[in-house]
Amino acid sequence: MKLMKSLRAIPFRQYISAFLFLLLLVSIAFATRWFQGRKMLFEILWDPIPVQLFYPGDRIESLALKNGKLALWDPYRGFGSRLIMPTAITLAHPLKLIAFLWGTDNGFEFMLLLRLVLAGFFSYILARGIGLSHLAGMVSAISYAFCGFFRQFHNFQDLNVEMFYPLALLFLIRLFQELKFFDLICCIWSGYFLITGGHPEPFYYFPGMIIVSGTYYTIEQLLCKTNKPKQIIFPRMFFIIFLILFFHMVHFIVEPGLEVFLRGWTYHPEGLGKLNFDIQHIIALFTPLFDFWLQSPRGIREQFIQFTAIPSYLGFFPGLLALYSIFNLRQSRGTLTFFWVFTIIMLGLLFGIPGFSWFLSLPFVNRLQNFRYFQSVLALLVSVLAGFGLDQLRKNTNLRNFLMLLSVLTLWLIFHLLRFSNYLLQNPRFLVAGALIIFSIALLFIIYFLRRASSGIRLAGALFFLVSAELFFYFIFVSPLYGLQAFQPEKPKFLERVNLDFHLYRLYSPDQDILPPDTASIWKLRDIRERGPLVPKEYYRMVSGLNGWKTEQDAVDAFLQNGRFYLPFEMDRIPDPAQDMLFGYLLTKHRLGTKSLLEKFQAGILFSPGPRYLSKAKYTVVNKSRDALLLHPPSRLKCSEKILNGNLLFEIGIMPAQGPQSDGAEFLLLGQTGSGARLLFYRFLPYSEAVKSGWKEYRLNLREQAMLELATLPGPRGNLAQDFALFGSMELGVADSPEYQLLDDSGPFLYQRISRVPRFFLSRNVEWVESQEKSLELIRQGKFSREKIFLSGKNPGLIPAQNSIEPSLGDEIYLQKDETDLVELELKLKEPAWLIMTDSYLSGWQAFLDGEEKRIYPANYYFRAVWIPSGAHRLKFLYHPLSFRIGFFKSIGFLIVGLVLTGLLIIRRIKTADGSGKFSA
Template sequence: MVTFFAPWNTMKFPGWEHGIPNKPIGLDNLNLFYPYKQLSIDLMKIGIVPFWNPYNFTGSPLMADFQSAIFYPLNIFYLLLPMIDAWSVMVFIQSILAGIFTFLFLSSLPIQKTAAIFGAITFAFSGEMIVWMGDHLVASHTILWLPLILYAIERRRLILCVLALTFAIFAGFAQPLVYVFVVSFVYALYRRAPWQIYSAFLLSIGIGAIQLLPTFELFVLSPRRTGDVGYLFDQFLMPLSHLISYLAPDYLGNPATYNYLGGGYHESMLSIGVVPFLLIFLVRRNSTVKFFWIVAGLSLLLGLNLPFVRWFYDLGIPLVSTFVPSRIFFINSFALSVLAAFGLHELLAKKSFKRLALLSILCLVVLGIWYLIKAKEPVMQRNLILPGVILACTVILTATKRWIGVGLFVLMIAGQLYFGNKYLAFSDRQFVYPSHPVFTFLQEHAGFNRFWTYGDGYINANFATQYRVYSPDGTDALFPARLGELFYATETKGQYAPSPRIDARIGRAREGESMLTNPYRLRLLSIVGAKYITDWSEGAFLPPPLFTPVWQQEQWHIYEYRDALPRAFLTSDFVVEKDSQKILDKIFENSGKKIVLEQDVKVDTISTGSAVINKYLPNTVSIDVDTQDNTLLYLSDTYYPGWRAYVDGAETKIYRANYAFRAVVVPKEAKRVEFYYKPNSFRWGIIISLASIIIGFFWWHRYER
């Protein structure tokens, strides 16, 4: 973190004068999941429901953001332990739970316990589980419930099935959740489970409504529903040559060692280990094996760049056509881990040593040919050696026969430990969101004003959440699309365009670019109240009098943007437009406190008065007003369903202003305007969740009898 991100990457830490050892992984954990978890847990500890995050996107839903995983039962660790300790527990417990649940499922099938243990370890420490542990912790916590669900289906355990499905919902990653539900449901059909098991799927969705309804509301209002996702298929449908990574996961290098030649390493992981991969070809056909061969085959095909696969994703199937295709490799890894367990069972039962030896030799030949023909770069050649050594050791083990079971365990564990140690990063506690003078200044002086960053001094916007300062920008899978459209207009010279898929960002200024060259950016910074601009340069490109230096330490500067408007102000100067492009035109034509509404209101032509924020909490904003005229109060916070406004205790309508923000009519002599976030989606979610729990209790009682 302190190596890659501003402002820490310019700091010198005592005892690390020559730099801090690092691996460029886990960026989404640092950028998204850790700050969101910290904020939500901190709010829960002081009795505030974590509905809203006011620190990014000019305010955005927090609980409705599926990845915040606020209702995940394992969050108990965050409530009991310090944040960094709880995070570490969640990282390590992922592999433990995945292993235990996979062992339970495999033990319910007709294979030896030794083989069940082998399959459990294979999945728990598969390439997918390791790399997603380091990059998207919520994703691996979602998928780990799959084997427990299958175990519950196999054993006809209704309550366990409901709980495991519900935990998967609350774990917080939508795409693997869909895969978990589909595979589990099809498995129930394949095993001809009783109807009560199918009811578990409906019950879990009902119980999860407290999360699913707010998330659906946000999804409908986000760029995910309408954005162009063609680039996802171009980037994350893997070529056939990628199949070599079953044997050599680091054939193209590894980002942790700064020699990766591909793209999206954690998005394209296939490896389950060399030894487990060999064992899948030893399995004997039975109904369970046939099912997992089909699952493995389909989950591989849907991640490959083949014409009919691209056609399938282009059909526009809801949700599926917005997915990153290669993430289905989660399911491939699990299915192959199950098959590897069956393969070891077959090897130990039938003594199929010659077949294993022949398979190992065949794979050695494939690696050799690949080395000679395809491996042009030194990193490619180097990373084919270790798989070759494991294959050679496997051939030798088949000759010993007596110790082959132990030997295969050792080879499998050693290979995956090497892979995990190579990829995963461990850090000293002092480097987890350390303090920095830039953030200290903003915390002490910015108040409710927002900050923005210029050029090489770009500070990742989502760090604002961690440090409880305010940024208009943000990066996330779900956020209000209108905010993204408005901000993106600063890069399209005021022309309407769909919002980018994962971020809302006022157009960045390149180092050396004068801040005066983009009037669209200046206007947006003004209306969102971005009063402070951070910069890591000499500051010649933020000229006075528009930008006034207020702080400096070494090359870090902070400037005050003199045209920044207050976060809340009174105005009667407005125009009405309904068309998106015309609204944008008016916003960028206007100056000062003139705003654009989408509905007409009756206020005095000229008004005076003041508005001062007296309380600003995630779900509550209170503003003292003083006016002798009927006027408008403008608040540069995101307009979003669920917010309610009250003027001196009487509810009033919130109007959408300046494309994405809020305004209310304030009658003369009013004293206070209050905003409360009370989402109906959450209220209905609670009702449905409670009703589902009650129904589930009676169904279970009847089922048990």
């Protein structure tokens, strides 16, 4: 199919109609949420990271920009973390700037809507640019904008990348076909916006697109023999190398990104880089109807199951049209063949077909891999192939092949409908969706058998409608995996009951539900946890040392446990001196406290010689779900872990099998010390009360109970077949002790450490160690505390006048400014001392004492220390990393060069009416 000479040949009204049609469809899809008072920004289908990691950082950046500043540091995550990853890297992205300057959730919602529209519109331009008709371009646009990848990850920043893939691919094709200056400039700009999308994905996928397109069209030109081989190969090889190097150098994120990556830790279990979808899941590319019931890929370790989500659907009818296009390969002019070759490569990577998986073992790719990234590129290619198929159908060619293909896919679909019929019958929404697909297929058969001369045109029109309807309804009705609005941040209730000076103290919550990691910044709270795919390597080492993890696998297991995706501070393993240093406030909750005991119970037998039913799962009682143990009375469970003391927070409930004999169950907790045992808790829960009030919540103060046992008995009627007993939550909270003061127990249990440590304090008792590794070893030995500060490096001879951790009389510290990238203190010291700041010691921070730069020393491995002489001083900490400055000025230089080249292009277009003029070899 011949490439069009100019995109200007397309009537402007067709551009407008395509954009407005997409805007209408996407707006209606969003309106289905808005009318219900919900936001798609918080609707999570697969991964909570967009809300719990990116959204809080975006809020910080938005506030800073509205105040005329640029935030590069997030002071609320961990002990302070670089905001350049992952938020500030999107500053050069136009749509993100709109959301930043808008500053509210509505701005982010508008950005989501607009980038879906633009993703489809750019796909339309791609389809028209390679010669497809207006209707085929519309099919391509709808197929890409409403594909399952965008539905599942619509609030990810990935879409800032995928949105520009169509334009980048179009101008790559045009450049390698005809080597025009116009296409080079457009390729540079579209690629630049790909890189500014704020995601590592284009750094290795976009070069892949350059290599595939450049290699294919070089071979095509050689086969056509239009020029000498040198004239064909050399300029195209030059542009392949030039574009790859160019896009890896021009954007300001390259240097900061490399710094973060090389000095960061990301979870990477052995084998993660080689994950792929099982070939049986190929049905999920056509429809999401069977997503919930397909088996996980064979041979996958349990910890990887959460990474093997079903591939994002492409749609039955777009898939049908894409497959139909293969019958026109012989008549095509090469572009169709290119898209099929590229599609086969993407399918090979996605499903791990032998011969393709080598790509996943390449450097950086095997560390940054996430094989869902392939799905967006695959969706784009299939959407274009669907456009080819529609144009072919309109010409009334190979209609018998179309009928044959439709019949085969229909039988395949019916096979799966029958295979999962039991599940579909229990899920009316899925059953109706399956019935609608079958009805739509029947409509196509009817149109075909009318046997009119215009059957192909009628089929094309019907398929355009079916593609739009199918993907639109999938987009609306596919349910979020975690429930509606499951991760929308809510203001913590404890803020209303405690006066917390968020400038001076930090929070730690072992419960990610009461305070999800990284969301504390929304309320300007400092949470020492840091969630994300990439955390500072020093932070990882410190947490590992405190928790006593011996290997990286221990950290990975803790990181992935219960889907937490952050490195926890395990309170029962951290030495008390380190806790004094780290924690200002400690939050626990009734149901989700510091340690879950659900997995610590082992099945036993009580009052009965036969085995009883036991299950550990999530159960719902009176519309409230809990993780719980379900026991068939009579039964007995023993906790495998010794419990010295603590607050046991638990609930009881009934899962009744309704009938005349349903009367309830008896619940018992037994404590065993030595050879004796005593009854700690007894409660009979009647069936009538259980179905009315649901879960019953209780708290026990356990002291020196070596073992804990749960027991259940049937109700007074002794019916063993009717009622099931539920022990819900079973969380062990912080025990009452001299170290903690209970502030509130009306909602979450809120504790305050008696000896809490502020962010800034003075120390005159320091010990020098020769290296950071030695300091880390002291942390592993449990010597990390406030009493003695370990400074890393060579002693410069600064010795305090007294060797004491207590401040001298008259020592004063005043916090004057506390901003994202700036902290200012006023100090009045009677004697010289070290100012210890429990913010992270990372590169890019500078300290200025009375205007003179001073060295920052690492204190206790991860914190900061600055020597302060006696007297009154002003100390300023400023975050101004060299990597960002280099990247920023380099990016400014590119923008200037890009604008100059664009200006030259405009002048040249004016001088040459036909717009021709190729690069010479």
